[in-house]
Amino acid sequence: MPIPIVNSIASWFLKKRFHQIELFLKYPNEVQNELLFSLLKIAKDTEIGRQYDFASIKSYKDFSERIPVVNYEAFQPLIERSRNGEYNIFWPRPIKWFAKSSGTTNAKSKFIPVSTESLEDCHYAGGKDLLCMYLNNNEGSQMFTGKSLRLGGSKELYKENGTIFGDLSAILIDNMPFWAEFSSTPSSRVSLMSEWETKMGAIVDETIDENVTSLTGVPSWMLVLLNNVLDKTGKDNLFDIWPNLEVYFHGGVSFHPYIEQYRAILPKKQFKYYEIYNASEGFFAIQDQNNSGDLLLMLDYGIFYEFIPMDTYGTLEQKVIPLSDVKLNINYALVITTNAGLWRYKIGDTIRFVSLSPHRIKVSGRTKHHINVFGEELIIENAEDALKKVCKRTSAEVVDYTAAPIFMNGKEKGAHEWIIEFKKPPESINYFNELFDNALKALNSDYEAKRYNNMTLNKPTIHMARPNLFYDWLKENDKLGGQHKVPRLSNSRDYIEELLRLNNT
Numbered sequence: 147m148p149i150p151i152v153n154s155i156a157s158w159f160l161k162k163r164f165h166q167i168e169l170f171l172k173y174p175n176e177v178q179n180e181l182l183f184s185l186l187k188i189a190k191d192t193e194i195g196r197q198y199d200f201a202s203i204k205s206y207k208d209f210s211e212r213i214p215v216v217n218y219e220a221f222q223p224l225i226e227r228s229r230n231g232e233y234n235i236f237w238p239r240p241i242k243w244f245a246k247s248s249g250t251t252n253a254k255s256k257f258i259p260v261s262t263e264s265l266e267d268c269h270y271a272g273g274k275d276l277l278c279m280y281l282n283n284n285e286g287s288q289m290f291t292g293k294s295l296r297l298g299g300s301k302e303l304y305k306e307n308g309t310i311f312g313d314l315s316a317i318l319i320d321n322m323p324f325w326a327e328f329s330s331t332p333s334s335r336v337s338l339m340s341e342w343e344t345k346m347g348a349i350v351d352e353t354i355d356e357n358v359t360s361l362t363g364v365p366s367w368m369l370v371l372l373n374n375v376l377d378k379t380g381k382d383n384l385f386d387i388w389p390n391l392e393v394y395f396h397g398g399v400s401f402h403p404y405i406e407q408y409r410a411i412l413p414k415k416q417f418k419y420y421e422i423y424n425a426s427e428g429f430f431a432i433q434d435q436n437n438s439g440d441l442l443l444m445l446d447y448g449i450f451y452e453f454i455p456m457d458t459y460g461t462l463e464q465k466v467i468p469l470s471d472v473k474l475n476i477n478y479a480l481v482i483t484t485n486a487g488l489w490r491y492k493i494g495d496t497i498r499f500v501s502l503s504p505h506r507i508k509v510s511g512r513t514k515h516h517i518n519v520f521g522e523e524l525i526i527e528n529a530e531d532a533l534k535k536v537c538k539r540t541s542a543e544v545v546d547y548t549a550a551p552i553f554m555n556g557k558e559k560g561a562h563e564w565i566i567e568f569k570k571p572p573e574s575i576n577y578f579n580e581l582f583d584n585a586l587k588a589l590n591s592d593y594e595a596k597r598y599n600n601m602t603l604n605k606p607t608i609h610m611a612r613p614n615l616f617y618d619w620l621k622e623n624d625k626l627g628g629q630h631k632v633p634r635l636s637n638s639r640d641y642i643e644e645l646l647r648l649n650n651t
Contacts, residue, residue, distance in 0.1 A: 163278055170445040171504045175470040182209065182450040185483060194224070194236045194489060206468055210452075215466055215481055215490045218256050225257055231307045237261055237487030243321075245314040245426035257311055258426040264486040268447040269318060272422065272429030275444065276395060279434045280420055284392075289359045292390050293331045297349070297363030297371055303338070314426045331356045342626035346371060350378050358388040364398035365408075366546070366631070370617075372411060383411050397422040399631050400509075402530040403544045406537065407569060423509055427493050428484055431507055440506040445469075448485030453478035456496060459513065466490075474499050477525065479513050496525070515635050519551040520560050520602050522593040524586070526634050532585035539581055540572040546616035546632050550642040552607065561604040565645050567611035579608045615649050622648070 170177040186209070190200040198212050214220075224235050225244075233240040236259075243260040260269075281287055298315030310317075319337050322330075332352040339345040354375060361368060372384060381387050394408070394417075401421065408419075423431040423441050428449050431441035443451070451469050456477040458464045466481060480493045494514065497507045511526030518524070533544055545567040552561040572578040583605055587594035596602040616632050633641050 163275065164282075166446060167275075174445055174505055175468075177445050178450055178469050179206065181446065181448065182206065182483065185448070185450060185485060188485075189236070189238060189487065192234050192236055192238055192487070194487075210466060210468075213490050215452075215454075215492060217492045217494075221488070221491060225259060228259060229257055229307065229309050229311070231309065235487075236489065237485075239263075241486065242309055243317050244309060244311040245317060246311045247314070247426045256426070258314075259486045259488070260314070260317055260426075261486040263448055264428060264484060265317075265321060267485060268428050268449065269314075269424070271447055272424060272432065272444065276420065276422055276432050279432060280393060280395075280418075283434075283436050284418065287392065288390060289392060290329070292357035292359035292388075293329055294360045294362055295332075295353050295356075295358045296330050296337065297361075297368050298337050331358065346374055350374050354379055354387060356388075357390060359390045359392055361391070361394040361396075363396065364631075365396050365401050365404045366399055368394075368396070369404055369407060376411060383413050385412070385414060391417070393418040393420060395420045395422060397424055400526065400530045402534045403547070405534075406543055423507075425493065425495070427482060427488060427491065428486075430480075440500050440508065443505040443507050445505070450483040452481040452483075452490065453497075454481060454492075456513075469505065472499050472502070472505075474502060477510055511635075514637075515633060517549065517551055517562060517635050517637060519553065519637055520596050522590065522596045522603065524562070524590060524593055524635060528586060528589045528593070529634060531589055532582055535585050536578060536581045540574075540578050541570065542568055542572040542578065543570040545569050546611075548616075548633055548636070548641055548645060549606075550636050550639045552604075553639075559600060559602060559604045561607055563607045563609070563642060565609045565611050565615070565642060565649065567613070567615050571610060575608060575610060579606060582606065582608070609646070609649065611645070611649055615645065619645055619648055 183203075186195075186200045186203055189195045195201070203209050203212065221236075228235050228241055229244055239261065241259045241261050243265070244257040245260050247256045247258055277289075281289070296315075296319075298313065298319055303310050303312035303316055303320060312320075316338055319334055322334075332349045336345065336348045336352055339348060349371060361372075363371075375384070375387060376382070379387055384391055391412070394412070396419065401419070405419075418436060421433045421439070421441060422429070429444065429447055430449065431443045433440070434442040445451075452466050453469075453472055454464060454466050456479060459479050472478065475498055477496050477498050480495050480497055482491050482493055483489050484491070492513070494512055496510045496513055498510050500506050500508055508527070516523065516525045529547075529549065533547070536542070537544060547564060547566040549562050549564045552563050554560045583597070586606075587597055593603075597605075617626075620626050620632070636642070
């Protein structure tokens with residue numbers, strides 16, 4: 147199909163879609179309220195709908211007082227029954243697909259329901275809107291003259307009791323319309339290969355001779371792939387291989403630790419980066435402006451949002467609020483009710499609002515991925531921002547990292563212990579540590595208070611990881627590729643002890 151026609155179709159779709167987007171931009175609370183009652187009406191005759199009498203819920207107050215907030219463990223028995231072929235439990239229509247997610251806080255697999263509605267009206271809708279927003283902001287785009295290099299999960303799809311489970315990316319690839327296969331690379335056959343290292347070589351072989359114009363995937367794993375492409379071709383940067391490459395759509399982990407490494411292999415200043423916020427549970431937010439780190443919260447994908455301020459999270463004073471009550475720059479745990487039958491489900495992510503008109507957010511971390519052993523409330527966003535600043539000062543480049551507490555022992559103060567794998571190490575790790583400690587103090591007043599005169603916390607301990615330490619650790623734990631992530635911060639020493647052991651072998 148000639149490119150002007152493709153862009154014309156996209157432009158038509160965009161104008162049609164923008165009317166709907168303008169509706170939730172102008173009336174966010176009304177759109178969310180209407181969506182909530184639509185979900186309640188659809189599910190009123192399900193088992194969960196009858197249990198909580200969805201039919202008699204007349205207000206958000208009724209909804210919030212009647213239905214409990216749950217995590218995966220609480221919802222799991224209903225999901226297992228659904229996976230075994232029962233239906234009308236939490237969603238009226240049979241659910242065929244389940245996205246398998248190991249998560250980063252639990253070794254046990256999670257199986258997240260993916261209904262037909264969530265597939266079409268949430269996950270695919272998010273992908274379409276992302277392309278539309280990008281094209282709207284970049285009218286001269288030639289993205290459709292070539293192919294999108296997609297890097298999805300490495301798990302195959304498995305059938306069980308008439309239902310199917312696998313990585314979300316595998317489910318999306320398997321259900322893609324036939325025409326999408328022509329605009330993507332590698333082929334579905336290679337994309338769905340299960341053995342990660344074999345798959346890497348196959349992707350390189352299949353893509354190096356294609357006209358790749360865009361990239362899509364998790365930053366950490368995409369960087370591994372792109373470096374393999376450079377090694378195979380002997381080229382210095384990716385434009386020598388794919389001269390028409392213009393944009394990278396990324397999500398899944400923070401982009402902060404990787405941005406300089408991407409700029410080194412993608413040296414054109416006009417190259418674009420677009421961030422998305424999606425998960426097995428849904429597609430939540432999209433970067434809707436060029437050169438922005440803020441994400442527009444999408445309010446009409448069949449997801450009703452609620453928020454728990456992190457200062458009350460998990461306490462007797464825990465509050466759960468709707469979108470209408472959120473405030474700027476407060477760290478919130480995300481709670482979702484979805485068109486796949488998740489009701490008041492804690493997804494495990496934390497976000498904060500950087501704008502309320504429209505509602506734009508930044509992802510700040512995970513509810514279980516922080517360090518708060520000494521009252522320091524250190525979150526992933528603090529760590530990422532501090533590392534970015536110190537790497538710039540010291541010309542260092544980070545591949546991966548994790549941190550955990552050193553617990554108080556007798557009269558010995560506590561501290562934080564870090565393992566950092568550098569692509570380009572700093573000249574002095576002691577100077578790096580000093581700058582890093584000061585950067586964390588500047589970003590986090592609680593951390594600063596605990597570090598004051600070494601009152602509670604001593605200076606951080608930083609270990610330099612050997613090359614490929616985190617890759618080897620993920621491989622040892624069968625977590626290569628896909629959406630698997632290195633746990634950044636933890637209140638326990640489980641991860642760091644394993645990594646220290648591996649670092650010394």
